[in-house]
Amino acid sequence: MCFTLLFSSLKLDGRADGAVDSREKLLEFCFDYCYWSVDPADPHYASQEEVFQDLGVLVLSGASEGYNVCLFAYGQTGSGKTYTMMGTPDSIGLTPRICQVSKSIMIPASGLCLHSRMSSLCLCSFLEIYNERVRDLLRGGEQKKRASLRVREHPEKGPYVQDLSQHVVTDYKQAMELLEEGIANRITAATHNHDASSRSHAIFTIQYTQAILENNLPSETVSKINLVDLAGSERADPHYCRDRLTEGSNINKSLVTLGIVISALAQNSQMSSSCQSINSMASEGDGSTVGSHSSSLSGGGGGRTRHCFIPYRDSVLTWLLKDSLGGNSKTIMIATVSPSANSYNETLSTLRYAAHARNIVNKPRVNEDANVRLIRELREEIDRLKSMLLSFEMRNPSPSLSDERDGNLSDMVLQNELKVTQGRHRWLHLPDRHTSP
Numbered sequence: 001m002c003f004t005l006l007f008s009s010l011k012l013d014g015r016a017d018g019a020v021d022s023r024e025k026l027l028e029f030c031f032d033y034c035y036w037s038v039d040p041a042d043p044h045y046a047s048q049e050e051v052f053q054d055l056g057v058l059v060l061s062g063a064s065e066g067y068n069v070c071l072f073a074y075g076q077t078g079s080g081k082t083y084t085m086m087g088t089p090d091s092i093g094l095t096p097r098i099c100q101v102s103k104s105i106m107i108p109a110s111g112l113c114l115h116s117r118m119s120s121l122c123l124c125s126f127l128e129i130y131n132e133r134v135r136d137l138l139r140g141g142e143q144k145k146r147a148s149l150r151v152r153e154h155p156e157k158g159p160y161v162q163d164l165s166q167h168v169v170t171d172y173k174q175a176m177e178l179l180e181e182g183i184a185n186r187i188t189a190a191t192h193n194h195d196a197s198s199r200s201h202a203i204f205t206i207q208y209t210q211a212i213l214e215n216n217l218p219s220e221t222v223s224k225i226n227l228v229d230l231a232g233s234e235r236a237d238p239h240y241c242r243d244r245l246t247e248g249s250n251i252n253k254s255l256v257t258l259g260i261v262i263s264a265l266a267q268n269s270q271m272s273s274s275c276q277s278i279n280s281m282a283s284e285g286d287g288s289t290v291g292s293h294s295s296s297l298s299g300g301g302g303g304r305t306r307h308c309f310i311p312y313r314d315s316v317l318t319w320l321l322k323d324s325l326g327g328n329s330k331t332i333m334i335a336t337v338s339p340s341a342n343s344y345n346e347t348l349s350t351l352r353y354a355a356h357a358r359n360i361v362n363k364p365r366v367n368e369d370a371n372v373r374l375i376r377e378l379r380e381e382i383d384r385l386k387s388m389l390l391s392f393e394m395r396n397p398s399p400s401l402s403d404e405r406d407g408n409l410s411d412m413v414l415q416n417e418l419k420v421t422q423g424r425h426r427w428l429h430l431p432d433r434h435t436s437p
């Protein structure tokens, strides 16, 4: 997982009622990118464009290759998560920029060349998790907007939200309208640090389906981009009203679970990598083969490696982000921190959180439609059999010798062609080919 540190301009002057923490201690954290966006006059000031050029482009290139990609912002309340993910009208953030550029990078015009055709579909959805309930931010009608949706798990495609509305988007304007509608529906409230604090976790999802027919061989990839703006972590204040305290404890519950999930995943990843290096050292030492290397991995030199249980289901947030956190996704975490001295504890906790996240090793893979892959593989097999048939006929011109072998190969070709036709028929007529599981 990639870890990005972003310093925001918030509360640089400190809070009048808070004691400034002046402890001097050197702590080191590693990160992949670091941005200073405190003062626009500063020569090192990082603009939204600069952040997009690094992170947004990574997101888009991953998705165009057929990978799932997740980008999420974590940090104390008021530290700039929403500013980074959504931005302001004058300074748009990562999500609108990704929508803006995605059209040109990912959806080239149909009809690539004589032997290839391409079509693509882009679907957007926007949800929030508020008090451990999922709400659709793009559903019309007051009643529907308030209804909470169920999270379910598909055996292959993983967790998803049942009945979440998905919207076909063909241009940037439509994507922006959806984004604005969702942001307006999101729950915010005033807290000590921030007048319009997001009280929910918001997930904007773009699902791209790219179908290519090249030399009569089909391929279809489906990639999902999850753009997550988390609610801010904040200590409970007894002066808050009951609703705010309930919100706060639910926000904390999901962020604590997120922390536990991240630590457990990081521990498992580290365990796997140290196991691997011990085994590779052992195999280098005794000159063992690749086969013995892989078997000693699972055996662990006598003792089996025990992986931690990952409590994804302990909160809706971690359940929904299961794949993004430790599975089939390329994931970037942005940690937003304030340089103010009285944010010392929150900053330290955010950095520790992110340092754990950076140790997680995900297993992203290109998401190709299984049916389409089968069609392509069968076609390749047909071509192989046909060329075998041809070379056999050329080597054995006498019809009596080649008849039996010829018949077998021709049967195989016919059977495979039949499978291709059936597969194509199923693929073309699947009703939910472009929707959630």
Ligand SMILES: Nc1ncnc2c1ncn2[C@@H]1O[C@H](COP(=O)(O)OP(=O)(O)OP(=O)(O)O)[C@@H](O)[C@H]1O
Residues within 6 Å of the ligand: 007, 008, 009, 010, 037, 038, 075, 076, 077, 078, 079, 080, 081, 082, 083, 084, 088, 194, 196, 197, 198, 199, 230, 231, 232, 233, 336
């Ligand atoms: N780098 C920045 N440059 C200019 N303004 C910023 C920057 N970062 C944050 N702000 C401003 O600071 C305020 C708080 O930022 P933001 O809403 O992004 O915080 P947040 O981390 O999402 O807070 P919460 O968790 O409470 O929702 C906003 O008015 C935002 O526009």
